[in-house]
Amino acid sequence: MKLDHAIDGAIDAEQSLANTLQKLAGRHAAEHDIYQLGHTQSQKASARARRLGDFAERYGARAPKEADPEPGLVDALRRETSDLLGRSKSTGLLLLRDLQSAYLDAQRAEIAWTVLLQGARACRDGQLVETVSAVHEECEVTAKWLRTRIKVTAPQVLVAG
Amino acid sequence: MALLNGIQHELIRNGLLDHDFVGAHTVGLEKLEKVVAEYPPEVVGHICGVPASDIVAAAEVIGQSERLVSTCLQGVYQSNQATAAACQVNNISLLRGMIGRPGCTVFQMNGQPTAQNTRETGADGDFVGMRNWQNPEHVAELARLWNVEEPHIPSWAPPTHVMQIFRYAEEGSIRFLWITGTNPAVSLPELHRVRSILGQDRLFVVVNDAFPTETTQLADVVLPVALWGEKLGTFTNHDRTVHLSEKAVAPPGEARTDMEIFLDYATRLGLQDKDGRPLLKWQTAEECFEAFREITRGRPCDYSGLTYSALRDSGGIQWPVTAEAPSGTERLYTDHRFNTRTDYTEDYGHDLTTGAAHERKDHLAMGADGRAILHAAPYQPGHEQPDEERRLLYTTGRTISQFHTRTKTARAPQLQSAAPGPWVELAPSDAERYGIADGDLVKVESARGRIVVPARVGGVREGVVFAPFHYGYWDRSVADEEGDSEPGGPADRPTAANELTMTAWDPVSKQPTLKLAAVSIAKVTS
Numbered sequence: 001m002k003l004d005h006a007i008d009g010a011i012d013a014e015q016s017l018a019n020t021l022q023k024l025a026g027r028h029a030a031e032h033d034i035y036q037l038g039h040t041q042s043q044k045a046s047a048r049a050r051r052l053g054d055f056a057e058r059y060g061a062r063a064p065k066e067a068d069p070e071p072g073l074v075d076a077l078r079r080e081t082s083d084l085l086g087r088s089k090s091t092g093l094l095l096l097r098d099l100q101s102a103y104l105d106a107q108r109a110e111i112a113w114t115v116l117l118q119g120a121r122a123c124r125d126g127q128l129v130e131t132v133s134a135v136h137e138e139c140e141v142t143a144k145w146l147r148t149r150i151k152v153t154a155p156q157v158l159v160a161g
Numbered sequence: 162m163a164l165l166n167g168i169q170h171e172l173i174r175n176g177l178l179d180h181d182f183v184g185a186h187t188v189g190l191e192k193l194e195k196v197v198a199e200y201p202p203e204v205v206g207h208i209c210g211v212p213a214s215d216i217v218a219a220a221e222v223i224g225q226s227e228r229l230v231s232t233c234l235q236g237v238y239q240s241n242q243a244t245a246a247a248c249q250v251n252n253i254s255l256l257r258g259m260i261g262r263p264g265c266t267v268f269q270m271n272g273q274p275t276a277q278n279t280r281e282t283g284a285d286g287d288f289v290g291m292r293n294w295q296n297p298e299h300v301a302e303l304a305r306l307w308n309v310e311e312p313h314i315p316s317w318a319p320p321t322h323v324m325q326i327f328r329y330a331e332e333g334s335i336r337f338l339w340i341t342g343t344n345p346a347v348s349l350p351e352l353h354r355v356r357s358i359l360g361q362d363r364l365f366v367v368v369n370d371a372f373p374t375e376t377t378q379l380a381d382v383v384l385p386v387a388l389w390g391e392k393l394g395t396f397t398n399h400d401r402t403v404h405l406s407e408k409a410v411a412p413p414g415e416a417r418t419d420m421e422i423f424l425d426y427a428t429r430l431g432l433q434d435k436d437g438r439p440l441l442k443w444q445t446a447e448e449c450f451e452a453f454r455e456i457t458r459g460r461p462c463d464y465s466g467l468t469y470s471a472l473r474d475s476g477g478i479q480w481p482v483t484a485e486a487p488s489g490t491e492r493l494y495t496d497h498r499f500n501t502r503t504d505y506t507e508d509y510g511h512d513l514t515t516g517a518a519h520e521r522k523d524h525l526a527m528g529a530d531g532r533a534i535l536h537a538a539p540y541q542p543g544h545e546q547p548d549e550e551r552r553l554l555y556t557t558g559r560t561i562s563q564f565h566t567r568t569k570t571a572r573a574p575q576l577q578s579a580a581p582g583p584w585v586e587l588a589p590s591d592a593e594r595y596g597i598a599d600g601d602l603v604k605v606e607s608a609r610g611r612i613v614v615p616a617r618v619g620g621v622r623e624g625v626v627f628a629p630f631h632y633g634y635w636d637r638s639v640a641d642e643e644g645d646s647e648p649g650g651p652a653d654r655p656t657a658a659n660e661l662t663m664t665a666w667d668p669v670s671k672q673p674t675l676k677l678a679a680v681s682i683a684k685v686t687s
Contacts, residue, residue, distance in 0.1 A: 031328065032328075032663075032664040032665055032666075033324075033516075033665075033668065036665055088332075091332055141514070141515055141517055142515070144512065144515070144517035145512065145515035147517070148319075148515075148516065148517045151317070151318050152321075152325070154318075157334075160329070160334045160335070161334040
């Protein structure tokens, strides 16, 4: 049984998504919705990783990090820089690039949950199936939010910016 | 949000649902049950600061009533989780099967009659006649009705909302902004930001208004316009009643109607349809109405059977007005069929917490097909919470004697004398804690700005400060944000409640969150 690999995979993907979203939020703080939702979604991603805590122990995988990535000073610095650069021309292209990269991270997490769900089903671990199904849907919402935001941003940046 | 989830929790727990109605005419109960199960009265009471027994009692009143009319306005729409909460109000009526008959309805109201019109005519950026920007058939239909090529209808993204427009103006990808009959320099959040955006040299700002405002002060060009009573046109109220508003007097001076101005602009731009004829084929208000009427045919707001002469002969007519219902429709949803067929619906919907747009396949998968959708969402605290530095929760609103930014009401002596100046309200216990007496001048400050206004003690709950949003600077003199302040401007004596509010909006409706900020308060003088 190698279910620990799939658990590691989902935890890694979500923790990495949490970091990416937090950076996205800070770097583009002048986009207020991205600042606010980016942080909320980042916290949700690390909470999803933590949902696997008991299962990681049961199957011998690495334990998820206890705390959310700490925004603190780095976030304040990123935010200030974003406000300063918020009126310059290149911010739009940077935003589009960072949104795309976050979207790919969200997709990586989504497919990691799919892999784990398949494993959980084959192991007949009903508890794990239930947990994974619930968070899988939430992870898809994160990806969908990024997709919606990309669809809004792309035309403005590419044509009007 | 927590409270409404709590009430639904109680309705479900006590079996107070109309099961036949819910089963036949709604979708989404299973998910709703799962979400609201987390909100028993004790949990909700703790979040909301009310006794759990009051929540039980409120649910009991709703659950035992034979009629239920709910109304929502900005108190819901400009709060945290606005759209999600508004949907829960709908849910409660649906769970009780109380819609589409006398005494049973929901009024999700708009701020003013013209705000209903803008939603129907496409002036909010939505597609005219409540068409769905993601539905290619709706787009094709519009292109046919307007005789333009389909790619000319901007259907690649959702409508650009005002907060996003201001952000584009801030980062420089919008350089020309035309503001019609509103006053964002007082009504939008975080006013120093709004002023600094409108004041940019690289942004060309045109404002249509009848009176000088804080926004016209920042404009490059001001076009004086006719007000109601000085022009002919229709208004539609929230209960779908269309009224004809006749021209009683001629507009003063050089003032023209908004429509004349926009038609003139379209002519000067040389806007054409795909056959090279003028894009706008109408000149008068009545011709414009007739063109709009045709575009609404078959849509929820169907005006197809309505004429100016019918409106002149009546006190108002409720849409839909069709060949089958020539004298209008008093009540909607009497057959308990809702506008949720995937091909017909105005919108495929959103995730309520992120605003992620659903697509056609998501909407189909819900299988609503004429049934109402019960939307569920967990409670989430607002983006800004009181802390050590700013211990109080700030909320903004209205007073009955003033409308919006007072540009009209302050010119009516009776209304102006009834509510001449700004103030904030705080609870007696907070007043005592901060050493503030009724009438003291106080400074209220958020992370974004401050106001200095007299205090009124009483009327709000502990921990909350209320400020009416009407009181800007146009009737004093508006100071330059960067430059030296003139007496009475925002830099000298700030009074506009939105100096303090945050740049944030509901992810679905995009309405600014004007009812939530963390503030500190201190006495300035007695």
